[in-house]
Amino acid sequence: MKPTTSNEIRKAFLNYFAELGHEIVPSSPLPQYDNPTLLFTNAGMNQFADVFLGKEKRPYSRAASSQKVMRVQGKHNDLENVGPSPRHHTFFEMLGNFSFGDYFKKEAIDYAWGFVTGVMGFEPERLWATIYEEDDESFVLWQKYLPPEKILRFGKKDNFWEMGEVGPCGPNSEIFYYVGDMASCDPSRLNAEDDEEFIEFWNLVFMQFNREKDGSLTPLPRPSVDTGLGLERIVRIVQRAESNYETDLFLPALDKVQELLGDTDEERAEKYVGYRVIADHGRAATFLIGDGVRPGSSGAGYVLRMIIRRAARFGRSIGLTEPFLAEIAQVTIDKMGEAYPELAQRRDHILHTITQEEKRFIRTLDTAVIHLYEIARELQDRGEREISGETAFSLYATYGLPLEITRDIIQQWDMTVDEAGFKAAQAAHAAASGSGAFGKYDVDADVYGRLLHDLLANDQLEDGVDYDPYGSPVMGSEIVGIVKDGQAVGEAKAGEKVEIVTAATPFYVEAGGEVSDTGRIIQRDSGFEFRVDNVTRPVNGLITHVGEVTAGETAVGDYVRLEVDDERRGDIRRNH
Numbered sequence: 001m002k003p004t005t006s007n008e009i010r011k012a013f014l015n016y017f018a019e020l021g022h023e024i025v026p027s028s029p030l031p032q033y034d035n036p037t038l039l040f041t042n043a044g045m046n047q048f049a050d051v052f053l054g055k056e057k058r059p060y061s062r063a064a065s066s067q068k069v070m071r072v073q074g075k076h077n078d079l080e081n082v083g084p085s086p087r088h089h090t091f092f093e094m095l096g097n098f099s100f101g102d103y104f105k106k107e108a109i110d111y112a113w114g115f116v117t118g119v120m121g122f123e124p125e126r127l128w129a130t131i132y133e134e135d136d137e138s139f140v141l142w143q144k145y146l147p148p149e150k151i152l153r154f155g156k157k158d159n160f161w162e163m164g165e166v167g168p169c170g171p172n173s174e175i176f177y178y179v180g181d182m183a184s185c186d187p188s189r190l191n192a193e194d195d196e197e198f199i200e201f202w203n204l205v206f207m208q209f210n211r212e213k214d215g216s217l218t219p220l221p222r223p224s225v226d227t228g229l230g231l232e233r234i235v236r237i238v239q240r241a242e243s244n245y246e247t248d249l250f251l252p253a254l255d256k257v258q259e260l261l262g263d264t265d266e267e268r269a270e271k272y273v274g275y276r277v278i279a280d281h282g283r284a285a286t287f288l289i290g291d292g293v294r295p296g297s298s299g300a301g302y303v304l305r306m307i308i309r310r311a312a313r314f315g316r317s318i319g320l321t322e323p324f325l326a327e328i329a330q331v332t333i334d335k336m337g338e339a340y341p342e343l344a345q346r347r348d349h350i351l352h353t354i355t356q357e358e359k360r361f362i363r364t365l366d367t368a369v370i371h372l373y374e375i376a377r378e379l380q381d382r383g384e385r386e387i388s389g390e391t392a393f394s395l396y397a398t399y400g401l402p403l404e405i406t407r408d409i410i411q412q413w414d415m416t417v418d419e420a421g422f423k424a425a426q427a428a429h430a431a432a433s434g435s436g437a438f439g440k441y442d443v444d445a446d447v448y449g450r451l452l453h454d455l456l457a458n459d460q461l462e463d464g465v466d467y468d469p470y471g472s473p474v475m476g477s478e479i480v481g482i483v484k485d486g487q488a489v490g491e492a493k494a495g496e497k498v499e500i501v502t503a504a505t506p507f508y509v510e511a512g513g514e515v516s517d518t519g520r521i522i523q524r525d526s527g528f529e530f531r532v533d534n535v536t537r538p539v540n541g542l543i544t545h546v547g548e549v550t551a552g553e554t555a556v557g558d559y560v561r562l563e564v565d566d567e568r569r570g571d572i573r574r575n576h
Contacts, residue, residue: 002121006235006249009120010066010339013095013229016115017064022097025065027340029291030091031300037166039300040070044096045168045205045226051100052168052207054221061102066231066339067094068287072303079404082280083273083314086196086243090307091284093231101222106141108204108225112175113145116202120238126178128152128190128198132159132171138206142173150187158191161205161226168220170208174200177237201233245276252331253279260327261319274318281311282328282354287336289350290343294490294557295357297458298426305458306402308354309361313405316365323358326351348525353557356478360459361400368399369409376410385414389421396426400459448538451481451488451501456541464541466504469517473564477502479556483544491555492530499544500530500554506564507535509543519565521545528552528560 003012014024028047032038038046044067050056072079072090081088097111116122129146131138133153142151153159162169178185180197190198207224209217232244241247245254254275258268268275288304295305308325315324329350337344375391387410395401403422410417455461460480468475481501482489492498500521510516516535522528534546545562554560 002238003119004238006231006247007339009235009238010093010095010231012119013115014064014066016119017062017097017111020062020111022062022064023058023060025063027066027068030068030070030288031291031293039303040072041067042069042071043067043226044069044094044228045098045207048098048100048226049167052220052224052226053210058100061100062098063100064097065095067096068291068340069094070284070288070303072284072307083277086245087199087233087236089232089244089280089284091280091287095229095231095234096227097225098227099225101224104223104225105138105206108206108227109138109141109145109173112202112204112227116175120234122177122237125182128176128178128187130154130159130174130176130191132156132173135159135171135173135206138171138173152187152190154191161203162211166211166213168207168209168224168226169211169217170206172203172205175202175204176200179237179240199233199237201237202229203227245272245279249335250276250279250283252335253282253328256327256331257315257320257324260324263319271318274314277314278311278325278328281307281314282325283332283336285311285325285354286329286332286343286350287340289353290340290346292490292555294353294555295458297454302402305357305400306404308357309365309400309402310405310408312358312361313365313408316362323355323362325358326355329354349555349558352559356557356559364399364459365401368395368401371395371399372401372406372409376413376415379415380413385416387415387417389418389423390425392417392419392422393425396422397457447483447486447488448542448544451483452539452542455480455501461503461541465501465543467509467543468504468506469508471506473506473519473566473569475504475506475562476559477504477562479554479558479560482554482556491553492549493553494549494551497548499536499546501542501544502560502562505535505543505545506562507532507543507545508564508569509535509537517564517569519563521560521562523552523554523558523560526552526554526558528554528558530554530560 003009018024028041030040032041032046044065045052051058070091079090082090116127117124127146128150129142130152133155139151159172159174161172176190176198178198189195205226207220207226210220211217232249235247235249236244239247244250257275257278285304285308293300293304295301295308311325333343333347343350372395375387379387387406392403392406395406396403403417403419407417479500480503482492483499484492484496507517507519519532521530521532529551531547531550532545536544536546538544
């Protein structure tokens, strides 16, 4: 039987290339912390870039993978198309096979055709190929399977692939499947932006060059192959769906949204953009958190915060008034947990993180939108159509309203936002506060002051840490900061001496000659335990629990239980 479900197709692809001698390589994480030119993995070849460049040796010369991919910033940015488009996503899976100086164009085309027609059973009459206009070799090779009129030449814009401004690149050949009525098939529509009958689903990149910083091309040490087959698109073809969202990859999430809303099928169809954004963004957030990203004010953390808040805003616009994204995350984990076990392993953390961020945003969303309406109305009264970057950044700093959401809202009034101005204001804020990418700080600077500043700006604290040493000695709260060796960090492991900041605390702070409480901070599910030796207030509004991680590990965003040593507290009070 031919594979029909997304899980079956993924397995069939990997098994096919394993039988052809390819090493099956696990997906690399989404965040690209070690690559200054990329925020997220945006192609299957990212983890092999140094191999293509000859800088790294692997024990294999051909590989295949199912890679987690994000395209939300920079050159590869699909964000604004998500929802209206039936085929664009922020997160998706890229199946790929790779040759590192092993095979080249002939075998790449042979293998692709064998999988498409042999394993998947696609009808040759519905298949087309495109090539780079100067790539005569590929034109000849494709004629083994397709007549010349079904091999179309295009220019650099369409058929010369580049990872970014620098890096491996080369001519590429794309494979299309026609889903429409063959009697009315018009090949001239194949590369049209608005065409949805020709589905481009597999890109074969023939890596011959490296793009240098000065724009020049230098030959790679060995010609190689990098291919990318979009799982969502091939599943759409196999399941004969009208869009990627009508496949088994997204239908469970869409059904969950309908269940939460109590919508009829007609109402669901009318709200399709909101449904799609929620399904897409909820899935993307689940994978980002599963890969260790936490909501923040810059870098990967900003993107995660933005897509959670954008999904929450769309949810509110179609009638979801209570936090709902954890439900979408759970559906994603159920669907994808077998292929990506890290999702199931981090389920509790994912659900908690996404819920906390959603709740934090919902508290200020209505106020933010009302304020934005007022700003837009004033500008329109003056005949202006653009919101300044400073104003847009103020909305983010004050209400947590990301630029992308501001842009979404004002587009309905045919207005724009000065995005360059927003980035300039954001950079000025980062310089003033000393905050760097991924939430790290300069060791020699006032780490506590800047940490407090960012926590307040990001609505993670209201007026500072909620201090309640006179109530219950036990309290649940979220870790909002960790300081190690004078630097804010994202996590802490067993044996490390750190300072932990929580949104609220029942611990008495050392003051006025009285010693602080001691005790512990724990998380029963994960086995994390932290011994609290001292509690300090380094700056007004910020309280740190000083001690050592005695078991497990924790990270910013984790929900923990704080337990004061009540017996010791009683002894101290009696002595006073």
